[in-house]
Amino acid sequence: MAVSGFIARRPVDADFAVLAQMRRDSRLQNETLYVPEDTADAAIRAWMTAAESCVRVVADAEDQAIGFAEVWSVPDTRKAHGRVAILSGRRGQGAGTAALAAVIDVATELGMASLLAEMTPDNSAARGLHLRHGFREVGVLDCHFRDTSGLWRDVLVMQRPLGLSSGRRP
Numbered sequence: 001m002a003v004s005g006f007i008a009r010r011p012v013d014a015d016f017a018v019l020a021q022m023r024r025d026s027r028l029q030n031e032t033l034y035v036p037e038d039t040a041d042a043a044i045r046a047w048m049t050a051a052e053s054c055v056r057v058v059a060d061a062e063d064q065a066i067g068f069a070e071v072w073s074v075p076d077t078r079k080a081h082g083r084v085a086i087l088s089g090r091r092g093q094g095a096g097t098a099a100l101a102a103v104i105d106v107a108t109e110l111g112m113a114s115l116l117a118e119m120t121p122d123n124s125a126a127r128g129l130h131l132r133h134g135f136r137e138v139g140v141l142d143c144h145f146r147d148t149s150g151l152w153r154d155v156l157v158m159q160r161p162l163g164l165s166s167g168r169r170p
């Protein structure tokens, strides 16, 4: 899908260098609250194509990868987690909005009833982005993420319904 000059699409081989750079970036790992165990080339290629995590590349008008969106479901529920990340030099131009729109589209296509997102409470860019796109703040988990320097960080949990709720199934 396209949002203001950016598209979100499935990853291709040509995206590998940018995605690998982002996956290995400790600052981005701390912002997205995920430190991959393995960042060797093979592990990154496996992540790009893994069925359990739906990865979408956010690309600019020249079809260059500048970020990614990721969705993975919570087993035995209709809840999914979303994660978005844009290269630091390409932020503030709408790419994050395109990434979040892709997360919402993918989770909806998967038949999910709600989406979860996690960030540190001081991440005002991510917090604002999610609030403007229908997420509400659920609460803060104390000392829930250990960052790359070994510091335990609080985690803000946000949730967005996808309009597919039925009955009491989670």
Ligand SMILES: CC(C)(COP(=O)(O)OP(=O)(O)OC[C@H]1O[C@@H](n2cnc3c(N)ncnc32)[C@H](O)[C@@H]1OP(=O)(O)O)[C@@H](O)C(=O)NCCC(=O)NCCS
Binding pocket: 028, 031, 032, 033, 082, 083, 084, 085, 086, 087, 090, 091, 092, 093, 094, 095, 096, 097, 098, 099, 117, 118, 119, 123, 124, 125, 126, 128, 129, 132
């Ligand atoms: C969050 C992130 C994806 C936003 O990407 P982006 O390309 O800057 O997003 P956009 O350009 O679409 O901007 C989205 C909104 O955030 C606002 N924004 C951008 N940077 C901001 C900042 N530092 N503080 C507050 N708001 C900010 C923009 O003004 C825009 O507002 P609008 O919707 O009213 O126009 C990006 O900052 C990022 O990759 N952060 C690191 C990873 C991360 O934190 N992911 C979220 C947790 S999984």
